[in-house]
Amino acid sequence: MIKNLTSGQTIATKVKWCDTFLSRGRGLMFRRAIGEDEAFVFAESKESVALTSIHMVFVFFPIAVIWLDAEKRVVDKILARPFRPYYAPQRPARYFVECHPSVLDKVQIGDRLDLGR
DSSP states (O other), X not given: OEEETTTOOEEESEEEEOOSHHHHHHTTTTOSOOOTTEEEEEEEEEEESSTXXXXXXXXXXXXXXXXXOTTOBEEEEEEEOTTOSOBOOSSXXXXXXXXXXXXXXXXXXXXXEXXXX
């Protein structure tokens, strides 16, 4: 479960950690939708803009992307649209969460999240 520690709101109850080469490479590509209670979490070994950038090639629906620093504070968030070639955080991030667009209303820059791990 992912919880916003700042507001107390639950962000997602079904969380998939993308920590294998295959799961990281596939992400949400070729899926048809993401549930309101689902989230995919990606973690890097250090904070970086380049390492946490994403693409939306072969993603057929909009998603919320939330970038977090090493302390799991939100450093950026965006509504990512299908088939766009590049999205990157405004500040270096160590984690990013891909989830349903409705989550954007539950998270603000500076909020701290519990990623459940």
